[in-house]
Amino acid sequence: MNIKENIKTLVIKKPLKLDCGKTINNFPLAYETYGSLNKNKDNAILVFHALTGDQFVTGINPVTKKDGWWSYAVGPNKSIDTNKYFVICANVIGGCMGSFGPSHKNPDTNKIYGTDFPVITINDMVNAQVNLLDHFEIKKLFSVVGGSMGGMQVLQFISNYPDKASTVVPIACTSSHSAQNIAFNELGRQAIASDHNWSDGKYLSNNTLPDKGLSVARMAAHITYLSKKGLQEKFGRKLQERDALKFGFDADFQIESYLRYQGSVFVDRFDANSYLYITRAMDYFDLVKQFDGNLSNAFKKTKAKFFVISFTSDWLYPTQENKDIVIALNAIGADVGFVEIKSDKGHDSFLLDVPDFLKTLKNFLDKSYIER
């Protein structure tokens, strides 16, 4: 797959000291932009992607040839209106859509990094991406927006750079990854590691791919993005292209077939080692601990306006975890709004066509933009 021609890359020369202690420099950060930057350079929104997202937020993704991951929310006249705003999104470091990641070659050894790639954190991700502001000569973003792991980056960003955004929109996320979420991520990582082809992460040098492991990881994770009610309504016990049970281990049920399909298409676009690195970054995320147990201190220096959004059926990043962010902000008198959107689409609600969500996000941004 030759993806390079469709990918814009910024080479970051400034050394970046990672949380693990290593320093990286001259590394690529792949990004994409939508809309145009105005004269005052004050209409930019930095969107952060989730675990398996990339910089291709909307329109047709030139690599996968499918719709961008946030096509419902970002585009002309949409919630994040590209007629109005200049939208920037970067592939996270550790990722596999052009940014510095484990499938890159180590210049010192001329071998693919694999698991020799340094462990990265959410903090490292945002510290890499802040370089985009210098690149576009943007002093202050109008907004930072993201859901799930994107929301964690939003929180980390405003904590690290309190003056660099006017509005802050963390969606369906948490300030501290829960034991349950670490558990699910570990399940995914173990699925990959137990695929014989993974070979301790050296599969690219061996010209093999741990497809089976990665696809099982995706299947398990995919269940956590949906709700029980959503699954039941969509699939129930419906059978897959058959009238009766076959008394075997084929995909009798539609839900089995659906998950197998989700797993199989995922391996075409995602790198197994990147999956390990990014889930690790999520697990290490604990903004509460970074501020010695007091989350409020993470936001003390910023005057930004926050808007926190959660979803009723999201059991992966439940409302209470989102509300903890609101509570920490209210404790210091920060400007924070909060709404829990009713949806039975689970954690994935923020990616899907959920009109109440899309409308609320648009209203918040557009009103704040007028009043800025």
Added chain:
Amino acid sequence: MKTEYKIIVDLIEEKTRVLDVGCDDGTLMESLKKNKNVDVRGIEISKDKVQTCVSKGLTVIEGNAELDLKQFPNDSFDYVVLGQTLQAFVNPEIVIKELLRVGKKAIITIPNFGHWKVRLNLLIKGTMPITESLPNDWYNTPNIHMCTIKDFVKFSKIINFKIFKSLALTNKNISNINNSNLFYKNLFAELGIFLIEK
């Protein structure tokens, strides 16, 4: 705008910090922002209404006053407003104490159960009163702790808070309530509006 809101706006000083508890569709918040240049926040239990407030550019959190006032530190607002909902809480005493912890002052409005129409309704019909300001049947009303203006004044002594200003709303006319006219105001006012302090 409702006369009640106009009175509340008049009671609030300019450039202060205000929390509107049960802010509904944000009408009062908008007016406060426009007329008094205050930094105003809202709490609202209905998702639809929170979304309406967001569409007006207001800072509102979805929440319940009985559970969600806890997150605000002492004296974080100059005023906390509670419009016509005190009677709907399980424990009005705790709510008033929370309002006065979070705010330096609180403005509470109550639909007056002592109004003559309410009394007459019960006396003549012998059923739970239904009036313009109390439109629900006994079995579907959110109001579980109805009180009269007199009750509220009495309550201030029992749980020990100061009533700084008490106003009666009668047929859209505003008047002061004092000890000598309490009997009449309690009979003729539809709404009591109180500015209270610790």
